[in-house]
Amino acid sequence: MKLEDIQTCFQDHIIRHDHQMDDAFKALYKQDDITLDQRFSIYRDNIIGGLSAILMEIFPTINALTGKDFTNTLLRAYIRHNLPQSGCLDEYGGGLPDFIDTYNPAASVPYLSDIARFDWALSACEHSLDDAPLTPQDMATFQTNIPEYLPLRTSCFLFSSPYPLPDIKSFAANPDDLPPPKLDDNPAHLLIYRPALKAEYLKLTDIEFFFLTRLHHSLPLMEAVEDTLRYAPSFDFAKTLQNFTMRGVFRKAEI
Amino acid sequence: MTHSRHINTNHQGSASLPDPVGIGLRGPHYHDIYDQKPAIGWLEVHPENYFGGGIHRHFLEKLRADYEISFHAVGISLGSAHGIDQNHLQKIKELIDIFSPFQLSDHASWSASGNAHLNDLLPLPYTHETLNLLCDNISRVQDFFKRSILVENPSTYMAYADNDMEEYDLMNALAAQTGCGILLDCNNIFVQAHNHGFDPFHYISNINAAAVGELHLAGHSERDLGARTILIDTHSKPVKQDVWDLYRHALEHLGHIPTLIEWDADIPPLQTLLDEADKARIIMQQSIIKQSA
Numbered sequence: 224m225k226l227e228d229i230q231t232c233f234q235d236h237i238i239r240h241d242h243q244m245d246d247a248f249k250a251l252y253k254q255d256d257i258t259l260d261q262r263f264s265i266y267r268d269n270i271i272g273g274l275s276a277i278l279m280e281i282f283p284t285i286n287a288l289t290g291k292d293f294t295n296t297l298l299r300a301y302i303r304h305n306l307p308q309s310g311c312l313d314e315y316g317g318g319l320p321d322f323i324d325t326y327n328p329a330a331s332v333p334y335l336s337d338i339a340r341f342d343w344a345l346s347a348c349e350h351s352l353d354d355a356p357l358t359p360q361d362m363a364t365f366q367t368n369i370p371e372y373l374p375l376r377t378s379c380f381l382f383s384s385p386y387p388l389p390d391i392k393s394f395a396a397n398p399d400d401l402p403p404p405k406l407d408d409n410p411a412h413l414l415i416y417r418p419a420l421k422a423e424y425l426k427l428t429d430i431e432f433f434f435l436t437r438l439h440h441s442l443p444l445m446e447a448v449e450d451t452l453r454y455a456p457s458f459d460f461a462k463t464l465q466n467f468t469m470r471g472v473f474r475k476a477e478i
Numbered sequence: 479m480t481h482s483r484h485i486n487t488n489h490q491g492s493a494s495l496p497d498p499v500g501i502g503l504r505g506p507h508y509h510d511i512y513d514q515k516p517a518i519g520w521l522e523v524h525p526e527n528y529f530g531g532g533i534h535r536h537f538l539e540k541l542r543a544d545y546e547i548s549f550h551a552v553g554i555s556l557g558s559a560h561g562i563d564q565n566h567l568q569k570i571k572e573l574i575d576i577f578s579p580f581q582l583s584d585h586a587s588w589s590a591s592g593n594a595h596l597n598d599l600l601p602l603p604y605t606h607e608t609l610n611l612l613c614d615n616i617s618r619v620q621d622f623f624k625r626s627i628l629v630e631n632p633s634t635y636m637a638y639a640d641n642d643m644e645e646y647d648l649m650n651a652l653a654a655q656t657g658c659g660i661l662l663d664c665n666n667i668f669v670q671a672h673n674h675g676f677d678p679f680h681y682i683s684n685i686n687a688a689a690v691g692e693l694h695l696a697g698h699s700e701r702d703l704g705a706r707t708i709l710i711d712t713h714s715k716p717v718k719q720d721v722w723d724l725y726r727h728a729l730e731h732l733g734h735i736p737t738l739i740e741w742d743a744d745i746p747p748l749q750t751l752l753d754e755a756d757k758a759r760i761i762m763q764q765s766i767i768k769q770s771a
Contacts, residue, residue: 227559230591262636306594310553353531420533
């Protein structure tokens with residue numbers, strides 16, 4: 224067998240439950256009192272177990288909410304269908320929330336995929352590339368020179384959910400100390416950002432969320448302001464700008 | 479930080495180190511190393527952990543001011559028959575330009591097949607086809623980085639039936655044909671010797687000493703499979719006495735090569751790694767005294 228075919232068969236046998244080794248592939252390996260399946264199981268455990276451990280670290284709230292057995296089964300199902308595509312594992316796991324939406328055993332926990340999105344955003348935020356924040360001193364120049372665009376920093380993530388994700392996450396971490404969160408009619412608009420070295424989150428008003436989302440989608444600044452004023456005439460642009468500049472949310476580079 | 483002497487690595491392109499023994503830099507030790515500045519010759523990092531920003535990049539930048547750094551890649555997949563990921567190389571190159579590591583290495587194994595990266599160091603048959611493939615990929619990587627790299631012997635848990643050569647022959651040939659150096663992992667040799675039934679001392683005696691640029695030491699675990707036990711290269715325990723004995727032999731055969739203590743899982747307090755590093759340093763000093771007597 225050519226090396227390329229050996230590696231393809233090896234991968235198939237590690238990942239696919241139903242993969243049968245053909246005789247030519249089996250004959251490649253030395254056989255002794257430890258069976259080939261036992262030897263492959265070491266690699267399977269290393270690969271699947273290693274990737275599960277990485278995902279478990281990225282998505283701690285899934286484990287806290289559903290327990291280790293459910294989480295392990297879920298993660299292994301995800302891994303078998305979604306192997307990493309590069310040697311940079313910071314990028315691995317971003318597809319898990321969408322996978323949960325299609326994973327029938329999770330159907331009874333409707334907020335699980337959004338919790339996964341929240342965990343993923345916190346992790347991705349923490350690993351995002353560094354960039355320089357817009358400072359209050361930079362903002363002072365806006366009186367004479369309003370920038371065309373006001374981009375959010377690379378580490379910023381925005382999303383909303385019909386569920387109170389921060390409350391669910393807090394409850395999952397401290398179920399004995401906190402009351403169960405009210406799930407109905409309790410949506411969350413969230414900004415995940417990295418003011419220093421650690422990722423943090425901020426609950427936004429729907430007006431703030433509306434405005435920041437437009438900036439995040441690369442709308443020109445004045446267009447975003449006008450849109451937001453149409454959506455909410457009470458929108459206070461100066462105060463919003465000051466608040467999020469103080470938090471280091473805007474990127475300096477393209478000013 | 480006090481250092482007793484300078485030892486030169488014996489592979490081309492290597493820098494002069496203030497101390498021959500280094501430890502792996504891992505997240506749980508960032509603050510302790512930064513605060514304590516322990517007397518360690520160098521720090522090893524997996525560059526893949528520093529492709530992004532935030533806390534990891536922050537501490538690497540801080541610690542680079544006090545320590546020499548080596549890059550030990552785990553994601554290039556030198557043995558992949560499907561080619562090398564150019565984007566991965568570019569990201570490492572950007573880090574090389576920033577951090578100027580004195581050494582750069584990866585493994586004589588494969589991880590990537592097609593679009594999938596399996597996140598493990600998988601075994602290769604030791605055939606002429608494999609030798610040619612590894613040589614092509616190593617040369618391509620060295621050309622891209624414009625520097626030589628070290629290639630590490632792997633741990634394996636299964637062996638191919640129809641090898642054309644022994645693993646040490648393959649390692650020597652890689653060095654001879656590409657100009658790369660050998661990163662010799664004593665624990666990997668011991669693990670494989672147990673798993674596949676060969677003499678680890680014989681393996682080391684057959685390695686071309688002039689090509690070796692770095693030694694690795696780590697702990698392994700045992701896994702019972704019926705009547706047999708397989709050793710697994712877990713990097714989760716102290717170095718076993720058998721591996722220290724092999725290290726002593728390696729120093730005598732290969733010379734006084736910069737040595738790394740690796741610990742990647744169940745990471746203990748920093749002092750445990752420093753104690754292991756001290757042990758390696760003492761064995762190296764004993765070897766120097768013995769050879770100069």
